[in-house]
Amino acid sequence: MANDLIFIQGMFILGAYLSGSICSAIIVCRLLGLPNPGQQGSHNPGATNVLRIGGRKAAAITLIADVLKGLLPVLLCRVFEMPPLTTGLVALSAFLGHLYPVFFRFKGGKGVATMIGVLLGIGWMLGLAAAVTWLLAAGVFKISSVSSITMAILAPVYSWFFYHDEVLTLILAGMSMVLCWRHRSNIRNLIGGREGRITTSDKAENRTARH
Numbered sequence: 001m002a003n004d005l006i007f008i009q010g011m012f013i014l015g016a017y018l019s020g021s022i023c024s025a026i027i028v029c030r031l032l033g034l035p036n037p038g039q040q041g042s043h044n045p046g047a048t049n050v051l052r053i054g055g056r057k058a059a060a061i062t063l064i065a066d067v068l069k070g071l072l073p074v075l076l077c078r079v080f081e082m083p084p085l086t087t088g089l090v091a092l093s094a095f096l097g098h099l100y101p102v103f104f105r106f107k108g109g110k111g112v113a114t115m116i117g118v119l120l121g122i123g124w125m126l127g128l129a130a131a132v133t134w135l136l137a138a139g140v141f142k143i144s145s146v147s148s149i150t151m152a153i154l155a156p157v158y159s160w161f162f163y164h165d166e167v168l169t170l171i172l173a174g175m176s177m178v179l180c181w182r183h184r185s186n187i188r189n190l191i192g193g194r195e196g197r198i199t200t201s202d203k204a205e206n207r208t209a210r211h
Contacts, residue, residue, distance in 0.1 A: 002205045005022040009086045016073035020097020020114060024065035025050050032058050038107060046109035048144045048198065064114035067120070070094045074121025088171035091118040095175050099182060108180040113146040115175060119155060123170065129158045140195045145186035152176040 007065035025037045025045035037045045048064060051059035054209040061152040073094045077087040098114040100106040116134070120127025130151050156173040159165070180187075189195040 007047070009082065009089075010153050012077060012080075012082065012086065012090050013093045014206055016093040017097040019073050019107075020069050020094040020099075021103045022065075022069060023077035023101050023108060024069070024076070025062045025109060027066060027171075028058055028062045029054060034058060038104075042196070044109055045104075045107075047113055051198070066098065066109070067117035069098060070114040070119075071121045072117075074118055077115060078121070084165055084167050087122070088168050090170055091122065092175060094118060095178075099178070110148065111175075111179050112151070115152070115155070115179060118175075119159075119172075122159070123162060126155075126158055129162075130155050143190070143195055144198050145183050145190065145195060149180055149183055149187070150183065150185025152179040 008106040012182060017020050023045050023159045025047065029035065029037055029050060034050075037049045037053060041049040041063040043049070045092050047059045050062045050111040070091070072155075074087060079091050083170050086109055095111050095114055097108075100112050101108040101110045112134070119130045133154055138144065141147065153176060155176055156169050160169045163169075174194070174200060186195055
């Protein structure tokens with residue numbers, strides 16, 4: 001019985017990683033006839049870069065898909081009443097799958113939307129707090145990386161405030177550190193005053209409208 005439980009938990013963790021490995025940005029851009037986001041703009045296959053090169057429609061689809069990659073595996077853990085450690089590892093695996101997707105040569109995005117999906121799966125209040133933090137920071141600074149880093153730093157704080165679960169908070173803290181590390185080039189650009197703002201070009205909007 002114990003071995004069966006370990007096997008099932010392992011399948012949940014592996015499934016979460018494979019779910020995270022589905023690179024929504026690249027798939028959406030291919031379907032809409034847009035440039036490869038891994039080769040255009042910031043070269044990051046995420047919703048913000050899709051917004052730059054493909055417009056709002058493509059970015060919205062990408063964002064929703066990236067959130068679902070983190071949300072659904074964690075929700076399944078809750079449905080099947082997995083222990084907190086397993087749920088935390090599933091959340092981490094979905095997040096790492098997005099960053100290092102096996103289906104796309106381990107070259108993925110920076111994990112912001114998928115992390116928000118994970119947080120929503122853990123608890124709607126936690127996910128909402130993270131999403132509102134991102135939106136407020138974006139409204140103030142108009143810079144995606146600043147919003148993402150702010151959200152990542154505060155996510156473990158929110159987790160401890162809402163749930164007081166040491167294991168979960170530590171796993172989320174690890175995810176936050178990885179997310180900040182993935183933004184290291186953005187941090188260098190911020191220091192140098194070169195970081196781009198959240199924008200979408202008319203050209204991208206017009207191109208999207210034709211598809």
